[in-house]
Amino acid sequence: MANLKTTENKTKSQSMGMHSEVLTGRTQQKFFNPDEGENLYYFGTYDVDFNKRTELDVKEMTAADANKEIDNLMSQGFGTIVIKNPQGKHSLGVGILNKLNLIFEGSLGYFGMGSCDGPTVRINGRVGWSCAENLMAGKVVIEKNAGSCFGAAIRGGDLICKGSVGARTGIDMKGGTIIVGGDAGAFTGFMMQRGRIIILGDVGINLGDSMYDGTIFIGGKIGSFGSDAIPADLTDTDQDWLKRKLKVAEIGEKFDVSKMTKIVAGKKLWNYDNLEPHEKKGAI
Amino acid sequence: MDKKKTKTKIKKEKKLKLGTFKETAREKLIGQHIGYRYDVNLLPDYKKITPFLKKYVEAMGWDDLNWLEDVHMGYEEDRPAVFCRNANGWVTIPKSIKLPNNQQDRDMIARELLVKFQMSKKHPLVDLKKAYLKF
Numbered sequence: 240m241a242n243l244k245t246t247e248n249k250t251k252s253q254s255m256g257m258h259s260e261v262l263t264g265r266t267q268q269k270f271f272n273p274d275e276g277e278n279l280y281y282f283g284t285y286d287v288d289f290n291k292r293t294e295l296d297v298k299e300m301t302a303a304d305a306n307k308e309i310d311n312l313m314s315q316g317f318g319t320i321v322i323k324n325p326q327g328k329h330s331l332g333v334g335i336l337n338k339l340n341l342i343f344e345g346s347l348g349y350f351g352m353g354s355c356d357g358p359t360v361r362i363n364g365r366v367g368w369s370c371a372e373n374l375m376a377g378k379v380v381i382e383k384n385a386g387s388c389f390g391a392a393i394r395g396g397d398l399i400c401k402g403s404v405g406a407r408t409g410i411d412m413k414g415g416t417i418i419v420g421g422d423a424g425a426f427t428g429f430m431m432q433r434g435r436i437i438i439l440g441d442v443g444i445n446l447g448d449s450m451y452d453g454t455i456f457i458g459g460k461i462g463s464f465g466s467d468a469i470p471a472d473l474t475d476t477d478q479d480w481l482k483r484k485l486k487v488a489e490i491g492e493k494f495d496v497s498k499m500t501k502i503v504a505g506k507k508l509w510n511y512d513n514l515e516p517h518e519k520k521g522a523i
Numbered sequence: 524m525d526k527k528k529t530k531t532k533i534k535k536e537k538k539l540k541l542g543t544f545k546e547t548a549r550e551k552l553i554g555q556h557i558g559y560r561y562d563v564n565l566l567p568d569y570k571k572i573t574p575f576l577k578k579y580v581e582a583m584g585w586d587d588l589n590w591l592e593d594v595h596m597g598y599e600e601d602r603p604a605v606f607c608r609n610a611n612g613w614v615t616i617p618k619s620i621k622l623p624n625n626q627q628d629r630d631m632i633a634r635e636l637l638v639k640f641q642m643s644k645k646h647p648l649v650d651l652k653k654a655y656l657k658f
Contacts, residue, residue: 271639
């Protein structure tokens with residue numbers, strides 16, 4: 240095993256003291272003044288202009304090259320980028336941490352738009368598995384259908400599919416909103432911890448299975464409820480918010496939200512307590 | 524008689540500490556509070572949006588609060604605070620800022636402060652980016 244102490248070539252992070260700093264047992268404090276200046280973007284991101292538009296044909300490019308070229312175009316100030324011929328390539332448009340108007344003229348493969356923070360994306364086609372996985376912020380609109388694990392582990396932002404989606408939509412999601420205009424498969428909202436899912440059509444079996452928190456709204460029929468998913472009362476605030484969100488999603492503006500079913504966690508699976516295993520069994 | 528009863532009720536409500544909730548049957552059973560100390564599922568009231576947040580949303584090209592819908596005013600060591608997911612820590616609210624009693628108004632202040640903190644040069648992510656950014 241390499242001895243880190245004797246390593247002569249220090250990395251940038253080591254020379255900044257990030258490896259020698261003792262963090263255990265103390266709170267790291269950072270101070271900032273809320274009035275220090277109005278900056279609306281992350282430090283170090285590109286200043287792009289939505290009116291500056293360009294096209295990028297990715298037919299002969301690998302996904303990695305295409306993603307680097309998108310980054311390069313953003314660095315030149317392009318705020319609207321149209322991607323031609325995506326041809327179902329996997330992992331396109333991942334890791335964009337910038338405001339951007341991105342349009343795909345075609346379909347994406349697996350893991351499209353993963354780990355993004357900020358862009359507004361329109362996909363004029365279909366998407367494969369795990370679209371917009373780990374989305375932090377932004378808006379992703381899919382004009383047709385989506386595969387399984389749609390919006391897996393998203394933390395924030397709006398993820399919209401105008402068609403239908405596969406199984407395990409919003410699996411492990413920790414925030415944000417997923418909106419589906421059509422139907423959704425089995426295990427929708429599986430292990431979700433926070434955030435909101437809106438399905439205007441029907442859903443398959445085991446809806447909200449093992450959900451810890453968050454809210455699911457269903458407009459159609461429910462195959463069956465999963466473990467610890469229970470119906471709740473739809474409030475006026477819910478209805479106002481649903482109307483607003485459907486308008487933002489450009490779908491179901493005329494949909495009667497008052498007839499939707501609201502599902503929340505029963506919280507019987509929460510095990511953050513001091514009970515012994517045999518006591519937990521009795522409690523559940 | 525009725526008037527007296529109402530007065531006592533109001534007094535009791537005022538004594539409740541911020542962030543505490545009525546115990547559920549399960550909480551009584553296990554003898555401890557479960558979950559967050561504030562309503563993480565509270566939907567935002569857009570009538571309360573601040574001018575700064577309007578400006579931010581417009582600059583980003585969004586139609587609503589987007590990711591900020593999940594941001595609420597919480598508590599850290601009995602002080603009002605907002606959780607920063609990028610720093611994985613709580614940002615406590617300066618004492619100079621007087622907080623309203625309404626949770627929706629408090630949430631909007633939390634959102635505004637969080638955006639200002641995340642976009643600040645003093646955010647911990649700035650140092651991490653300098654050290655580890657690959658491309």
